[in-house]
Amino acid sequence: MEDKSKQLVQMISDMQEEDAVKLAREMLDAGYDPVKLLGHCREAMEMVGKRYEQGEYFLPELMLAGEMLKAIGDMAKPLIKQDAEGAKTVGTILIGTVQGDLHDIGKNIVTFMLEINGYKVIDLGIDVPVENFVESIKQHKPQVVGLSGFLTLAFDAMKQTIEAIKQAGLRENTKIMIGGGQVDETIKTYTGADAFGLNAMDAVSLCKQWVPA
Amino acid sequence: MSAGSAATPGSILYAQRLKRLMDAIELREPDRLPSILFSHFWVARYCGMTFREAMYDYEGLAVAIRKAMVDLEPDGYQPVHAAVAFGPTMDILDYKQLEWPGHKGLAENVPFQYLDAQYMAPEEYEEYVQDPTGFMLHKYMPRVAGALEPLSQLPHYPGVLHTRIIQSMEAYARPEVRRALETMIKAGEEMQKMRAVQSRLIQELKDLGFPATAHATSHAPFDVAADYLRGSKGAMLDLFRNKDRLLNLLDRLTVLIPPTAIESAKAAGGNMIFVPLHWGLDGFMSPKQFTTFFWPQFQKVLLTLIEAGLHPHVLWEGDCTSRLDVIKDVPPGKCVYFFERTDMFKAKEALRGKVCIRGNVPASMLIAGTPNEVREHCKKLFDVVGDGGGFILDAGVGVPDEAKPENVLAMFQCAKECVY
Structure with a gap:
């Protein structure tokens, strides 16, 4: 055997x-x-x-x-x-494609890579309303939130989501990463995220840096 | 304007702009940096229309496009109606492959989005390859539009001959088939209304001196397989599970794809083909997979289009920097490579003397940056990528819907100031 x-x-x-x-x-x-x-x-x-x-x-x-x-x-x-069952997890990551955007390939690949690196990933799916992110953060208390979006409309949706997280008093204990499509340094600043990533490896290394094993 | 009639200010401008574009495409130095306006919903937003209105109000959209063209004065443009104004026709057809603003769950100011799914099962590969038209008619169209479901009942004509052709007419009188045909006529009439507005606008813009730079659309074989037939997951798994079937399909598509674009361009009286690519970028496939499943078949399509006297504007979505050494292998001065995130400076090194480059002011800069940043960026692109000609200014994947007007104005103004 x-x-x-x-x-x-x-x-x-x-x-x-x-x-x-x-x-x-x-x-x-x-x-x-x-x-x-x-x-x-x-x-x-x-x-x-x-x-x-x-x-x-x-x-x-x-x-x-x-x-x-x-x-x-x-x-x-x-x-x-x-x-x-119930293997130990390194940490909890909440992920979703922001409101208005229906794309999910990037988000799914990031989820897969985070899971094989030992993180518990809560995937909220696509076209996720701002309030769902806020409620889910309250419920699951993730260390990291990943906002995904392929379309340029996602820039504003990410900004609004991060703003709402802040308003709910949840921003300080939550690292926020954005990714997908055309995000870059400018959009990181525009949305108020902590970091952006161009691919699934970036997402993993950000989580490893923020939530080490 | 007929040949030999007196030149008007518009016709002079039209000839100048077309020459500027053709100089860039054929790798000569134009008088100044040419630019193209490619937008989906930005023009609508610029003029206060919602995205939904842009998809439904043909005349309103025409007014918006005309205003944007006059304000920005680009050297060329991609007709917008063909890219967005199909809301009413989709309603008639009960169309299922797209979600669009104001339909089902989407808001009024969200662009339409393609629904990635499996539209052809793995066991249908052979059926498609043997009889693509039959497959499209009997299976594909019924799957993508509710109103077209009865097309599955139409006769399979290769086996219907002689007096059976006469007898086969019976199928068309069946109540559900009749309903489908009547709906198709209605959808066709709606599409003709849209086309009439678009044709009139194209003529008006021509009279004002603006050449259209997309007369038809074409595709890469792998994109057809992955986006429209197997769905992204199915296509990726087929690289392993159904490799030979996939390769066989891709071979067939290299022959099936070009005639449509060639005929459409001829009907539109132009020679520029827009070819948006979705699966060619770095990271999606390995270099080996790219040179097995993507490039050889796509290269054949490009060569066929070029042999037909056409200029493909290939939109290489994402970052394709690692592909440059492979994709440079096309006849010089025929193609335009339109890049989104590819390193433009490396692209210039690889493609100098071979392919005209188009792009790539970042969406982020047009949305969140300032006019000064945009100007600086455009000037840098002109200095490096524009060196010796062979460069057309555009945004990364066209002007993003949410771009600030002052940034877009700065981009097109800058092109006018970049003189050779």
Whole structure:
């Protein structure tokens, strides 16, 4: 089984989807501990993340890795007794595409990369009204809020969201990062965010800097 | 104006502006820096219209465009009606691929947005490749518009011949098909109304001396597969799961895509093709994936358009700096590469003597900056990217909807001051 677990990690990180899912199935059928199996998946995801950071992998690989993780997770999770789950998280990140904007590819990739780096991510989805961000911050108390937007209309929506967070007295304890489309230093200042990022690696390194493991 | 008639101030300006643009495209030094106005909703906003009004009020939009053109005096422009004024037609069709202002959940002042989804299943690849027109008619159009669902009942004509052609007419009299056809006629009449206003405006602007710089639109094969057929997730997974099917489809698209643009440009009496790209940028694909799934097929499309005497204006969305060494391989003086976030100075190094560059005043600067910052930026672009010609000034992906008027005015004014 030791060999098989190594093989599984390698198959996932080398994008061999069919083989990886088949092997995971075999391992579970042979009684392999589902919690340990998911641990191997996490290990593989870390390798995928590293390869993405190093410029070897790109969005298609992250997308496929996500699919493998989901397929194996769907097989393993029903076999896990409830209290066995609940891995420790490094911190909580709240993320969403701001009001008026329906784009989500960037946000989803950032979410995926943060999750494989050990963060708990609460994803509010797309076209998120300002008040939903405020309410969710009160409820989940995230250390970092990520505002995503592809369209230029997002600049004002981000500005209004950050303003509302401030008005609600939640700004001081919350780091805010913006990303997507055409954001840059000028828009960081314009919106009042703490930082901006051009890709998912930037989001991860900002969170690591603000909420170290 | 017919050939040989007396020159008017407008016709003189038109010839000067067109020459300025063509000098840049064909890599000569023009008299001064040419500029193009490309906007979706900025012109509407500039004149106090809502985004929804811009999509529904053809005449109001024409007034707004005319005012913006007269105020800014760009050397060329992309017709706006074709890019936004299809609200009434979408209502008639019960269109499903877009969300637009005032429709369902979107506010009045939000641009229309494409809904990324799977519009062709992986098992339909072969069907599309074998009979693309049949697939579009029987499956695709019914999926993207509620009113077109009954088109799925139309006969499959390759197998309908001789007296069966006569018999096949029965299908058109079925109540639901009849309703779909009547709706299509209504939608067609609505589109003709819009087109009539647009054509009249294009002529008016021509009389005022402004050439249009987009006579048709075309696409990269991978974008068609990813945006319009498989959806972004499906397309990305297909790089692994359905690689051969995808490559086969892309090959087919290199042949299917160009004729539409060539015919449309001919009908519009022009030679400039707008080609917006969505999947070519750095970070989306690896260099190897780019040279396998994107560039070779797109290059073929470009070459076909060029052979037909057309000038593609390729909008390379995002940052494409790492692609420059690959994409420079096109015949010199034919294409315009319109960059959004690509490093313009590196682009000039790579593309000098090959491709005219267009762009790229940042959206952030036009929205949140000052006229002085805009002027400084434009001058710097002119000095470096404009060196030796081959440069057209524009914003990153056109003028953003939320740009401050004074910043946009500064951008176009600056082009007039940048003399060679």
